[in-house]
Structure formats: structure tokens, C-alpha cells
Amino acid sequence: MSFFIKFSVHLFIILLGFSLHPAQADDGSNLWLKYDKITDPGLIKVYSSLGSKFWISQKTETGDKIKDEIEKGFNGLFGTHTKLTDDVFQATLIVSTVEKLPKEWKPLVEKELKGKAKEGYFITQMVLKNSKRTIIASYTEAGLMYGIFQLFRSIQTQKIPKNLQIASFPKTKLRILNHWDNLNRTVERGYAGFSIWNWHTLPEDLPDIYEEYARANASIGINGTVLTNVNANALILSHEYLLKVQALAKVFRPFNIKVYLTAKFYAPMTLGKLPTADPKDTVVVAWWNKKAAEIYTIIPDFGGFLVKANSEGEPGPQKYGSTHAEGANLLANAVKPYGGVVIWRAFVYESTQNNDRATQAFNEFEPLDGKFSDNVMIQIKNGPVDFQPREPLHPLFGSMYKSNIMAEVQITQEYFGFSTHLVYLGTLFEEFFKTKIAPGKNNQTVANSLDPAKTTRSLSGISGVANTGTDRNWTGHLFGQANWYCFGRMAWDTELSAKEIAQEWIVQTISRKPAVANLIQKIMMESRENAVNYMTPLGLHHIMALIHHYGPAPWVETKERADWSATYYHKADSIGLGFDRTTKGSNAVNQYDAYYKNLYNDENTCPENMLLWFHHVSWNKKMKSGNTLWDEMCYKYQSGVDSLRKSQKVWNSLEKNIDKAQFLHVRNRFRIQEKEAVWWKDACLTYFQSFSKLPFPKRIELPLHDLNYYKSLQFKYVPGL
């Protein structure tokens, strides 16, 4: 027996070495799919043998990926080796499309799945033929994959109902990442290194990272990806590059992810050498039709085009006296025979109309409602300006009822401190999706408006501007992963709360210890409001630095484009602060439903967190707290910094409880965030004080430098351009 004691102890030591080593230096590359070993004896007892023999109905590439995932999951979580069986009646875990399920078991799942979104799945557990079995069923193999990821998520979050019964269906059809990746591998507004698409070595070389990307997206329900920047380059539509796209599409396909590309409106000229890109020109029409045919020959399940037109210098149909609808329909007709869509961005503004940029998208698009082809989707940002820390709802959500729409949020932290600030965007997404569109009339929320089951729209979806890059941990900041994760989860189910998604992410990524997870969850849940406060409290917006957007610069004035000036947005003067968008001002309030119009139009009913968005307010106005606007603003800036420091302290207290590499990484980035939060507070307060001429109230930490110092700061080589 001594041999076995020695042998087993020896092995145990080695094993510890193996299992501790990775846990001690998590570089973040495995995201939320680490499948760290479960130590809870209760969970082990219930679930470790759940997949001891499994059967998969699909002998397809997706089936292979499902098999891989089952093996990874059980091996990682429980250290058990699962076995694939050919006999469905032998299996303890049955992963099957409805069609291929043994006839006698079909009714059990059909009653849950019938009539619902086909990508949905049903997980159930019951005794069948005298054995306890777990069934994951769906009408599609994509649904089966989603079900497997849900199973492992549920096990880790320990949230499986006692009878293990979960039915889930996506609440919107297209759940898409938008990569603002350029062909030279820079990423516009990318803060996690460079583009993961290595165009130079495609199509031959397919590093694992491509499949890892697809798997990560599939695990959270994302089903499409726009590979290229909305500030588009027609070269991506050349035959040479389409072959590269084809190679990526092949990797993504088994994970139910379609590729989309951005289309440059001038492509018929720059790529096709035509003299015009006029959408009314038959040669142009023919060129797009031919290009679409070529694309679908190469990529039969190509998703479609995303287009930014007539905005910020991008070309578009208006150049030819045509409308957005005519431009969009040109491309939509080209891809329609193949089932493709055109996603046309409503983010448009031209510097010639400078009274209020926030109103321009509505002005241009609302009159076109009903004129878009049925395979066009209008992509509308959550707010009317540009992904600011807090914006009111984009008014187009309350108007384009005859058009298909796509909501657009930004996952990359262009306006949230790049990848060095811990800002969990789940609360922003939730605020957005749960906003009621026309409270005076009905209870419809943004979420409802994107749910085909709840509108007459044939198509709808949710886009997120990706925050991924070549950094080993994918997103620069570890907590950037949570924003990617949350985006996918919420795009699948807009009813999920930011809080529960945060919890899911934490237990899969950092710690399953409830006390630790709860502290981290609190940090996350407060983080966005902290950032709003130390950057742009009370409805302030667009006061960051020009071009690269790094840091505060409320003094920015550029004659070239007034709508890029910070002063255009805050309008600080000796009297007060804020943009008058009331009926007496730019009248932007008039683009909203009557309820919001009235609410926002009155300085006294307008929610204070949007006050300066809609009103030019006297420095001395009494706020609800009893403070003057000036004092209140000072306190908000200070509270952003203070609350952030508290979070930092909490994080630093976790050193002994979490992975060392994770701990140091976040600790270091908190140091940058704290420094920059103070910078934001100080730069903004010294600047606004030059208008208010008022002293800082008590308890405000005095700025470290004078205004000239902050104005003098210049930064070169800021990432994300």
C-alpha cells in the first residue's frame, strides 16, 4: 500500500502545481470561459456526472464544437472525462434538435419551444426510460450551442432551479458586434491594442484567436460581426480581400456567427473605377448587384452591409440629390436575393447645420420613415449626440415605427476613460433598454421595440461597438470583458438586469466566493455613475479633448467645426451653464413624445442628471439638494472621485482572495483611473470657475494646478485613432 500512498501523494502534489499555477497568473486570455474547477461538494455531487455519457444529434461542424465545449466544461469544472455515445438511450446528457429527438420525447420539449424564436433552447431534466437524463433541445443547432453555454453558466452561478428547467429565447434577432477596425490594423476608438484581424496573413493563416473570438461571442449569444470600420475602406470589397473575409467566415460559421462588412458609398468609383456613385445611375446599380453576387458566391451566408453615409465626411447619396432611403435601398436591393440586410446608420450630422447637432439625425430620418426597403435597418445610437456618459434617449426611437431598427451602443470606452477606467456599462445599457419611449401613451420600452414578438417590425437588432483587440486579455482592462459579456447577454435578453449579469461574469472570471463576488459587484454597479460624476455630471456632455478624446478639455473651440467644440455643448457664461434645448432654445425637446417634451422643457421637472443637456441654468439656481448649481456641480465632481477611491480601496483589500495577476492588473489601472478622475474634476472645475467666479464650496479638494496648466497639456500618440 505504501507505493500507492506515495504515488497518490506525489501525483497530488503535481496536480496542485498544475492547477495552482494557472490560477496564480491569469492573463485574462480565457475570458469568462475559464471553467475553473468547482470545489463546492454539493455542486460536484449533483452535476459532475450529468454529462458522463452524452449524445449529440448533429454530425456537423457545429456538433463538433458542441462536443468540444461539453468536454472542456466537464473537464474543467469537475475534472471528469465525459464520453460521447452513439446511443441516445444510453446518454445522460442529450443535446438534440427537436427534429432528431426520439419521437416519444418530442412532445416534452415542443410545448416549450413551439412558436418561439428558433435560436432559443430548452433545458430540462427528467427520468426517461428509467434513467435520469438532461435534455438540451432546440429547433436549431445554434440553439443547442447556446443551451450548452447556458448549462455551464448556470452550474457556475449556482442558479439552476432545483428541477433544472430553463427555457430561453433571444428577444431580438440580430445581435452584432461592430468592429471599427481599419485594414492597417489600427482600431478607431480601440484601446486594447490593435485589430485581431491580421489581413496580411489571411486567408492562409488562421490563428486560434479567430475561433476563440467566435466561441466567446457564441457563449453570450452574439450572432454577427461587422469586421470593418464604419469609416469604411472600399478595398475590403475587392476580390482579394473577400477571400480573406471568406476564411474568417468559415471559422465563425459553426458558431452561428455571420460576417458583415462596411460599404463605402463611393466604392463603385474607387474600386469599380466608375465615374459616379449616383444611386440612380443604372451602371452604379449594376455594379452593386454584381458585387453582391460576387460576395454571395464567396460567402453564401454573408450577413450584409453596414453603412455610414453623409456623416463626418463619409460619402453618401445626398451628394447626388438622393435621400438616405434611396441610398440604402440601392444596396438593399443588391443583397436582397441572397437574404442579406443593409444596416444604415442614423448617426449623421454635417457642420453646415450648427444650431443643434442633437437634432440632426431626427430631422433627416424621421421624414423618411416608411421609405426604406424591408431588408434595411436603421441603426440608432442610444442617445442623440454620441455615446456620452449619460444621454437622454435618441428621439428616433419614438418615431421610426414603419422602419426596421437596430439599436447601437458603444462597448469600447471612447468617452469612459478608455481601457484604463473600470466602468461597467451594464447599468448604462439597462437604463437605455428599460427607458419608456412614449410614457404618455403606453408602456413600450426600447427593449420591447427591438423584440419582434412585441412590434410589427420584421427585423430588429442590437449592435455594440466592440472593445476587443490584440491585448492578451482581449479588452485592455479586465473589466472591459464584463462590458463585452454584458452586451451579448443583454442583446439576447434585454430583461436581464445589469446586476445579475455582473454577478454571472464575476463568478466565471474572478471569484466564486460570495463575499468577494459581492464586493466586486458593488464596485461594478457604482462605476458608471462615478464616471458620469467625475467627467460630466448633471447632463454635461462632449467636453473631452478634441480628436483623440483623451481627458477633459471643456475649453475646446475649433472654428473648423463648431459642433466639435466643447463650448458648443456646455455654453458656459457668466450667468450659467448648459445647452438650451427647450422650446425657447433649439427646440430639440420637440422631437420627443409629449410626456418627455413637457418633462424636459421645464427646468423644474427636468431630471437633474440631464439638466444641463436641456437647459442653460443659472449658477445660482437652487437644486433639489438645496445647493446652488455651482456647489452641486462641485460636489458631484468630488463625489465621483471620492466614490471611485472607495472602490479602489475595496479592490486593494481583495489581494489575498483573487488571482495575483488579475489583482495587480486592476490595481495598476485603478491608479491611472484615480489620477485621471482627479484631472477631470480639477480641469473642469477650474475652467467653469472662470465663468462662475464662485468659490469652491467646503469639502472640495482644491485643484492641483491652475487652468493654464490643464489647457497646456498636449498628448501625442493617444491610442484609438
Next chain:
Amino acid sequence: MSFFIKFSVHLFIILLGFSLHPAQADDGSNLWLKYDKITDPGLIKVYSSLGSKFWISQKTETGDKIKDEIEKGFNGLFGTHTKLTDDVFQATLIVSTVEKLPKEWKPLVEKELKGKAKEGYFITQMVLKNSKRTIIASYTEAGLMYGIFQLFRSIQTQKIPKNLQIASFPKTKLRILNHWDNLNRTVERGYAGFSIWNWHTLPEDLPDIYEEYARANASIGINGTVLTNVNANALILSHEYLLKVQALAKVFRPFNIKVYLTAKFYAPMTLGKLPTADPKDTVVVAWWNKKAAEIYTIIPDFGGFLVKANSEGEPGPQKYGSTHAEGANLLANAVKPYGGVVIWRAFVYESTQNNDRATQAFNEFEPLDGKFSDNVMIQIKNGPVDFQPREPLHPLFGSMYKSNIMAEVQITQEYFGFSTHLVYLGTLFEEFFKTKIAPGKNNQTVANSLDPAKTTRSLSGISGVANTGTDRNWTGHLFGQANWYCFGRMAWDTELSAKEIAQEWIVQTISRKPAVANLIQKIMMESRENAVNYMTPLGLHHIMALIHHYGPAPWVETKERADWSATYYHKADSIGLGFDRTTKGSNAVNQYDAYYKNLYNDENTCPENMLLWFHHVSWNKKMKSGNTLWDEMCYKYQSGVDSLRKSQKVWNSLEKNIDKAQFLHVRNRFRIQEKEAVWWKDACLTYFQSFSKLPFPKRIELPLHDLNYYKSLQFKYVPGL
């Protein structure tokens, strides 16, 4: 007993899962430091307990890193947990400076170490105080670290002599990587992603990759790194950036790696706002002195400056009527009080002197020999043009005897197919280091000339232009790691052969199976000659595309700079091919020692692999093979392609024997290489045929396209700019 059987078997299965999993998907991030488990029972018996108790003399940061390495090594290779002991007499492994070794053991090691380079080490094994002990000793703690890395390398290569006795000393003093990394994170001639220096998040954030970089370099003996591009940006010398450099220096210091920066000659103007950068101006002198003082306050062990001046548009002292020596001495005087050096590049050429670029460095520098301060090193590339696949020796090696010199080779594959071609540069480095400088006079080789023990030079070193980047595997191509590895090993010991270094790298990185390793070694050893043949056989050079250097373009002519034209270098015409550098031509041969001058000057004695470098040769000249030049050239191009295909086939046969991810990665890149080798052959042969008007000989695969096709190819977004 059954419990233990079950327990141990269970553990064994888990263990297999853990150990097989990483082996099945090696993404290359661990380089040659994987320490995969040793399975050879003989080795296990001899070495697994060698470090069971170890003692380290150094209670320093370096000591901590040595401890970490010992633990990683024994844990990885043998699965054994080593223990640090405080009692040197209890230790089986003693890692000690000579100074701190118990007195009675000192003589044993001093006789090996005395009078030799201080970074060297001595490893020995003997019975002391009745126990068998292994001692690693050095005069420096850096030497101890090098010794530890050597120990693990020796164990893995199974090359430890029976009595385990190894003494090794660096043959040159400075062993430095040159990073051509820009502050915006692009890397000039970088093909492995982007710069690993994330300037935006420095100095606060210090991801593990920085320490991993230092450790990898230390493992192969590199002791310095120039962080920034030779095409320099003065911003790196600003206080703000120096604090970022300080943070990196702190991470590198325990690994005996000094940081160096590139200095822009105009820095006193662009950064210091002075009206001039004239080296004779006392204000300029004062500026550099003050800047050096600032740098050394921040980084006390700062290595020094690397300068590219008066070349390719970079500013320099000639602008002010001063010489390279005066410019170099200006900076050298500034850093001298702190022990810093100035590395001044001899890679200079100006487009105004267009008769023969290959002669310019010699013309400018040779007359200055003896005029440089003793802390200046002249950095000379291996050949006189620019890192071409094959060049003759740079003539400055045979002339600057009164100056300190630094040899410069290129690890990144600017002219070797970027990171998609498998080209092992060990054979190029070896060819260079073993070249005799003046064979008529003596046997001194380039290697000897860099060895302080063999010259009167007080300083010498070897620089390599780095091939590292953000790619997970560091170097783009897995085999690019071998070039980094080989550079370090050969810089430490120029006597090592490319073949043995290849073997070392393979067994640590890919496979310890002799049959597999031998096949891979053969692929590596043939790879550079293959590339020479399919790109630039017989002394052809500089016929790649303009600017980005991607692919063949012997037709390039640019009026802006004749010395960037391919035609300038090959001079093809109806009569023949090649650059006449004989006494009747540019007279470049006159820059060499008499032996080489005579050898190269005569078409009949000139080695054929450099024939077209030195001669304009008739298409019909009979070569040693009996073929005409034209036929011979065609056969060389074909043989490059053929031999490459053989290597590809050998690699593809290894599928079952090596890690899957490694296999696929290299297989995919071989596909690109094969395609591009054919492209090189076809483009060059169709082009040169337009001059020779001769038919392709038998057995030549006919080009796939005509010359116009190859000329028409345009590439955008090529990496490395």
C-alpha cells in the same frame, strides 16, 4: 488499498488532462521556456532531485528571480517541488557568488572564474561534506542567473557532461536588442503585431509581458535593450516619457538588462526649444549634459544612446559642418560621468552620392577612426548595403581598429519574407561571425574582433534588430523565436554553431524526440539558403518592392532617390547583369583587405554566391556548373522553390508528432511562403528575361503570369511601416 488505487488513478487521469491540454494547444507564448515535463527515466533519475534543497546567496531582486526560475524549472521538468533552505550546508543546489560561497569551497570555483568575464558562470558537481552537491557560481548575480538558465537548457538538451561541469563566459560585453518601435506602437519592419511597449498605460501599468520579455532575454544572455526606433522621436527624452522608461527599467533590472534610448540629434531644438542643435554650441552642449543628468537621476543604470545621424533624412552633426565623431562625442561626454555609452550607427548614405551606396559608410567613417571618445561604439551592419539575404562583409570591420565597435544584425525579417517565411538566420549569423577580416594577414574573424579578450578595444558588442511584437507567440512565425533565441546565444558565444543552437531551440520549443528534432533542424539549416535562392541568388540584392519591401520588384526605379531603385543595384541590360564594384567599376573592392580585394575583383575567383554583387556579368558567362549565367540563375531560383517545397513536405509529415497548434500555424505559414517563393521566382525571371531575351532552360516551372501582371501588383496596408 483499493481507495488508494482509485485515488491515484483518478488523479492520474486529471493530471493527464492538465498536462495534455496545454501540450495540445501551444500558442507559443512561453517561448523556449516551456519546461515541458521530462519523460526520459534516465534524466529523471539523475536530475529530478538535483535541486531538492537549494540555497541562493543573493537576498536581492535578482535572487528572487533566480528562486522563481529554479522552482519553475524543477516543477515543470520533473514535477518536483524544490525547497529553499537557509543553510548552505544542507543544500543540494548551491547558487552563490564567489564572495558569499563558504570559504573552504571558494578555491574550487575561483580557479575557473578568475580573470574571465564577470558575467560568466561555473557549474560543477562534487561531493562536499559527504553530500553530492551542484554548485553554480559567478562573480555576479547576473552570472548566477545565466547559470541557472544554462542548467535547465543542458538538462533538456541532454548535453550535460557526465561530471556536470560547465564554465561559460560571454565573448562580448554588450548584447543588445534594438527595437525599431515607434511611440504610436507601430514597429518599423515589425511583422509580429505591434510594439509590446504600451506607452499610454505606462508607468502605472506593468503587465506580465514586460517581465516575461526580460526573463526571455536573460535566458539567452541578452543584457540590454534599446526601446525605441533609430528613426527617433525626441519625445522619448521628455520627463514624462522618461518616467515611463523608468518603470520598464525597474522591471528589467533584476534580469541584468539595461535600457537604452535612441537620441534624435535635433532634440535640443524640438524638445529643448533651442534655436540650434549645433554640437559646437555651448548651449547645446549644456542641454545634453543637463538631459543626461536628468536621465541618470531617473534611471541610475541607464545604458546610453543609440543614434542614427545624417542618414535617410535623420538629422546629424554634418548639418553644422561637424563630423560624426564630433556629434558622437557630444553625447558621449554627456553620459560619460554616469558610465553611459553612445552607440553611433555607421549605416549612413545620402542620395547625393549615388555612384555606389555600398561604399559610403566606409568613406565617411574610416577617416574618423581614432577620433571617437572611448565610450562611443560604432555600430556596423554585417554587410555594406542593408541586411540583404546575402552580403559580403562590411569593409569597416577591417578598418576601424582604433574605435570601439558594435556589430549589427537584423533579427526581424525585413528582407526575408517577413514573419510568414520560415528562415532560420543562425546560418547567416554564423557566416558573418566566422568571416575572416583580413585573411591575407591573420586569422582574425569578426567574432574575435568583438571579443575584448582578443582585441585592444575596451568596448564591443553585438546588436540585433528585434523581431518581437504583440503577437501571442512574440515573433509572428513560431520559427522567428529561433532567430531571437539564436541571436542571444550567439551574441553570448560567437563560437556556437547555428546547428547546435537550432537543436537547443527545437528540443525546448517543439520536440525532444530525436527523429523529429533532426528533421526540423534540417528544415532550419537549409532555410536561409532557400530564401537566398528564391529571392536573390548569385549576389543579387535590393530588388524588393519600394518602401514596404514586400515581394519582388526588380523593375523599381524612383527618381527621388536613385539608391532606392532596384535597377541601381542589379543593372540588368542586354549584355548581362550585376553591379561592377571592381577597380574598373565603383572600386568598392578597394575598401577591403588585399586578399578580398583580389578575390572579389576577378570575375573568375569571386565566389559565385557574391558574383553579381561585384561584377556585371554576361548572360552567357560559363559558371562553374557549366551552365551559362542565365541558366544558372534560373536553376537557382527554381532550386529555392523546390527545396522549400521539400521542407514543407517534411513539416507536413510531422503532424502526428508535434503540438497541433504549432503544426497548423507553421503549415499555414508554409503555404504563404510557398506561394510567395513562386512569386519571387516568376517575377524576377520574367523581368530579367526581358533583358536576356533567352529561353527558360529545361526543368524550370514556367511563370504563372506575364511581367505586366507582376508589375501591376499593388499592396496596401503591408505591415512593418
